Amino acid sequence: MHEMSLAEGILRIIEEQAAARGFDRVLRVRLEVGRLAGVEIEALRFSFDAVMRESVAESAVLEIVDVPGQGWCLDCAATVEIDALYAACPHCGGYRVQASGGLEMRVLDLEVDTTDPLP
Template structure:
């Protein structure tokens, strides 16, 4: 389950921010996860709750913003939405797609005190 290591990375980002910006508690974490990032949202929620125990983010609410997958079709020369890696172009059926978005995960915002 790689979500556990991802959750640990998110906690490290939060702790680094707490140290740099001198806050003591996180109330809400907004996490942006792309549809093509290969992250199971429910597993991420479970792992996040386990990892943040006894930290500045204990009891923090995790808000997940899912972003759609996007790719550039070399055949059509258009940006298209895709549901999974290695999908075909929904316009022309080409397999010549280059992913341009929706494959990332990032901490978007923190609500702190």
């Protein structure tokens, strides 16, 4: 939906961390993105590559941990797995399913290194 915005948000988090923790290169960025978060993964990868240019994460590998979608079926009174906001309950086939999980988009961790200062 707004993957360029998300990539900018990721860069902001990385730059804050780089300033606070004193690393100057990011080798790997691990995100957690829920299937119901409305994020187009390929568009996010495209944006990530464009946004990270000339930053500490220029050459970082982007790894995305997929989080399955979950919903609460009002009729079954149970948590069920759904892969889209408009999906029916896999048990009863009804649509009274309220999305409850898989909505997250978070930066989990970074693999970083620090350039040794020149002697």
